[in-house]
Amino acid sequence: MTTVHTSSIKSLPLLARGKVRDNYAVGDDRILMVASDRLSAFDVIMGEPIPGKGEILTQMALWWFDRLGSLCPNHLTGDAPESVVAPDEVEQVRGRSMLVKRLKPIPVEAVVRGYLAGSGWKEYSENQAICGVSLPSGLRNAAQLPRPIFTPAAKAAAGAHDENISYDKVVEIVGPTLAQQIRDTSIAIYEAAASIALSKGMIIADTKFEFGLDESGALILMDEVLTPDSSRYWPIEGYEAALDSGSNPPSYDKQFVRDWLEATKINGKRWDKTPPAPRLPAEVIEKTAAKYREALERLTD
């Protein structure tokens, strides 16, 4: 397996490098999305790759796309990514790439929450609501919500944090019909996925979807789906204990790196979460890689 921090496909024009994916144009209607082994935490890209991560993300997203097709069409073309690069570039894309339809991205992050966690918990503690959705009082950190809620965010420019927005704001951005379709589809996909994950012993606390429009204006599910980078997965064992003690359930996302980054000191000072990030020690890299592997194995076993 080749580890790729930054891909270099010379045979295709580079469209953009995101935090994790490098996108290349394939003609004017397709994109080769190469999931690198980069890890971003607190929206800063770490200097060290996590071996296996890009491939795990891609395999997990493909596994989900395969199961969610009846709920919403997705951006996969079905063509092999290896077929559009030069022979000496195949190693860089194998297993970690998707060849997708180039869509017009909708500038809304479609977040669905089934449980209170992270920024959702923070907002709830302050307002008893998230993104304008009011919730019952007395819920604890990590508590399951009465029903999944749609808590959209505006896609931030590179380097900035996404900003939570109200449903009305989504209506303002895309119009009422599309807003409702995005909300209903997102909740339906979350519910289907959460129930499949639960049968594998994992809770999906929350997740983020991205949608685009095709040339006929149809709503298409794009980007990655239901990976540990876009979703908060909790193993069911350990969940009740965390809920009872008010702590965060152990998760398959980047919590391990985040905790290390928050605890570590460089020259006696804590990292201020601006680039460059501290160098990740080998042990942190290996533990993080193991978490990603475990999530994929558990899901697909």
Ligand SMILES: Nc1ncnc2c1ncn2[C@@H]1O[C@H](COP(=O)(O)OP(=O)(O)OP(=O)(O)O)[C@@H](O)[C@H]1O
């Ligand atoms: N089918 C598609 N058509 C057009 N753009 C897509 C498609 N699928 C995904 N994208 C875009 O490709 C990029 C994926 O890269 P990555 O996930 O690394 O970026 P990111 O850092 O999360 O995103 P960004 O910085 O753009 O918010 C995202 O900007 C996503 O919106």
Ligand SMILES: [Mg+2]
């Ligand atoms: Mg992304």
